[in-house]
Amino acid sequence: MLEADRGQTAITIHIVDSTGYENWLLAQPENVRIVLSAQRFTGASDSLAVISLSDSWSAVVGVKDAADLKTWCLARAAELLPEGTYRLAEGVSPGPAALGWLLAHYAFDRYKPDAKPTGPRILLTADLARIESTIREAEAVTLVRDLVNTPAADMGPSELEAEAEKVAKTYNGVLTVTKGHNLETGYPMIHAVGIAADKKNAPRLIEVEWGSTTHPLVAIIGKGVVFDSGGLDIKPSSGMRNMKKDMGGAAHALALAQLIMQSRLPVRLHLLIPAVENAISGNAFRPGDILTSRKGLTVEVANTDAEGRLVLADALTKAAEGDPALIIDFATLTGAARVALGPDLPATFANDDALADAVLKSGVAEDDPLWRLPLHAGYDDMLKSEIADLNNSPDSGFAGATTAALFLQKFVAPTNPWLHLDTFAWRPSSKPGRPKGGEALGLRAVWAMLQDRFPR
Structure with a gap:
């Protein structure tokens, strides 16, 4: 082709x-x-x-x-x-x-x-130099589309694990999967969100490590909520229809990891995918519950449908423990981002202006645009809880994408440059070359930025 x-x-x-x-x-x-x-x-x-x-x-x-x-x-x-x-x-x-x-x-x-x-x-x-890189990018976008388009019955946590294992084996990465008792004690919020699912879809943290220890450490995290019913704060049927795409962040993260390994980018990669189903059963986590995160911060659950930030928080904490040179997370996190920016523009947050400028510039160059939203510290008060360190879902409804990003920022060390993409991972209608369904939005922009930041 x-x-x-x-x-x-x-x-x-x-x-x-x-x-x-x-x-x-x-x-x-x-x-x-x-x-x-x-x-x-x-x-x-x-x-x-x-x-x-x-x-x-x-x-x-x-x-x-x-x-x-x-x-x-x-x-x-x-x-x-x-x-x-x-x-x-x-x-x-x-x-x-x-x-x-x-x-x-x-x-x-x-x-x-x-x-x-x-x-x-x-x-x-x-243009012979462009052929191989173009094919790799097409394969990465195809991977995102295929994973997101696959129904949750065939793309649960175990299938996400299998996809990560396939990529790891292909490029000599090391796969680690944490679940069961070790997940409950080590990553309690991932465990709490996913515990209501059946045994096949048991929650887990999927990790892939690759690269030389002499290279800068880059951590990439992807929200892997394979289906989001909303939990006990159940979504209406219209809101649940496309929730197979709620693992779109994980699809982006895995595709970016594949690009890094294929291209032998001179980094030490740490991929983390908290994979859960936000299901409903007798042991589901409840509104009003207090969860203790891996970092030790306690979180009051105001809404079980704000589960993505909970699983990402434990994964971000794990990533930050390695003191990486860069942390990137992808997540289909908030409807507020879509209301503000529509389906095509991932809401982009960064705790480092130079990093934000670089990825926005790459987005323009690659025809994969992003739009930066603020990590406005003045909204930190919205995350306060009377009985815990944090509240996972402010009642006001204001600045939903920003408050979600501020919540995640609590689990990232200030010394670690951090980039958060609140992406839709979905195309609601077809355009040339871009059929309706799962879509990679922000992937190519971040990939171009990484190549500039860590040149071969």
């Missing part, structure tokens, strides 16, 4: 935009102008036309800016064109658009055994 251009026979794709289309058209033979006019082609973004000649054919693709190809500008063409091998005209390099071309091939058909996949559309490129 992406190959080195060595002069193979290929179908030509002409790239145009609406501002330059008329000049391009004037330079074409009359028969080409007639064919394109008949198709009412104007060079508009995401449009496609076909030029059929006596012994060959080519395609014309409209993009926003023909001089600056962005990630998704060829995705629509890749979805519509038939199986074959293609080359951009006049030696144009697809650049970042090669990723969108690859991801346009994605389809989640695990539960459609009779689905007939379309044949590959191979894009040739002379």
Whole structure:
């Protein structure tokens, strides 16, 4: 689907935009102008036309800016064109658009055994240095999409563990899983949130360690709530419908870990996934319960549907114990972030301005945008409890994404640069190369930042 251009026979794709289309058209033979006019082609973004000649054919693709190809500008063409091998005209390099071309091939058909996949559309490129890295990024995004799209019945804590084990074995990482009594005593909030699930879906902390001890330690944490009923503060059915995606943070973290190991980034990786199901049974944790965290801080449970921050808190505490050079967590944490920023923009928090600036810059460069929200210390009072150190869910309803991030910050050492992404991990409607369903949002931005921060 992406190959080195060595002069193979290929179908030509002409790239145009609406501002330059008329000049391009004037330079074409009359028969080409007639064919394109008949198709009412104007060079508009995401449009496609076909030029059929006596012994060959080519395609014309409209993009926003023909001089600056962005990630998704060829995705629509890749979805519509038939199986074959293609080359951009006049030696144009697809650049970042090669990723969108690859991801346009994605389809989640695990539960459609009779689905007939379309044949590959191979894009040739002379930019040989980009091929391998682009394929790796496409594989990472695909991993996120597949994990999030898989229903909770087939993607419980044990299946998340199996996915982490697969990645660890592939790249010689060391897998550690803590559950049962050791989880209850060592990570009591992870245990409390997940204890109501059945035995198969018993809560656990999944860890993968990789890399040389001579390299900087980077901890990556992903919220792995495989299904969130809301617990005893049960969600309405409409709010529960897509809660298979509540492990989207874990999917992002695992995909980022895969990129780090594949690329042999010079870091010492510590991946942590607290994997639980927030279920309902007689032993479920209750509103009003006081939980003692791994750090020793006590937390009053104001709402059992604010469970993600509880499991992340114990994982963050464990990560901080290693005194890492950087801590990153991904979580589908708050509806407040979606109300503020919509589905496409992960709410981004950082205790280090330079770190925040770097990842925001990478997000723009990679067409994977983020938006920073404040860790406003003035809202710390909202987390107060009359009978415990902290309250997990302020009653006011104000600044929900920020108060959740402030809660997490209590479990991170101030000396550790920390980045928190409150991501949706879901696309509510389709766009070219990005079908409705599980989605990697913020993954590529963080990956680009890491490559700049820890160059090979």
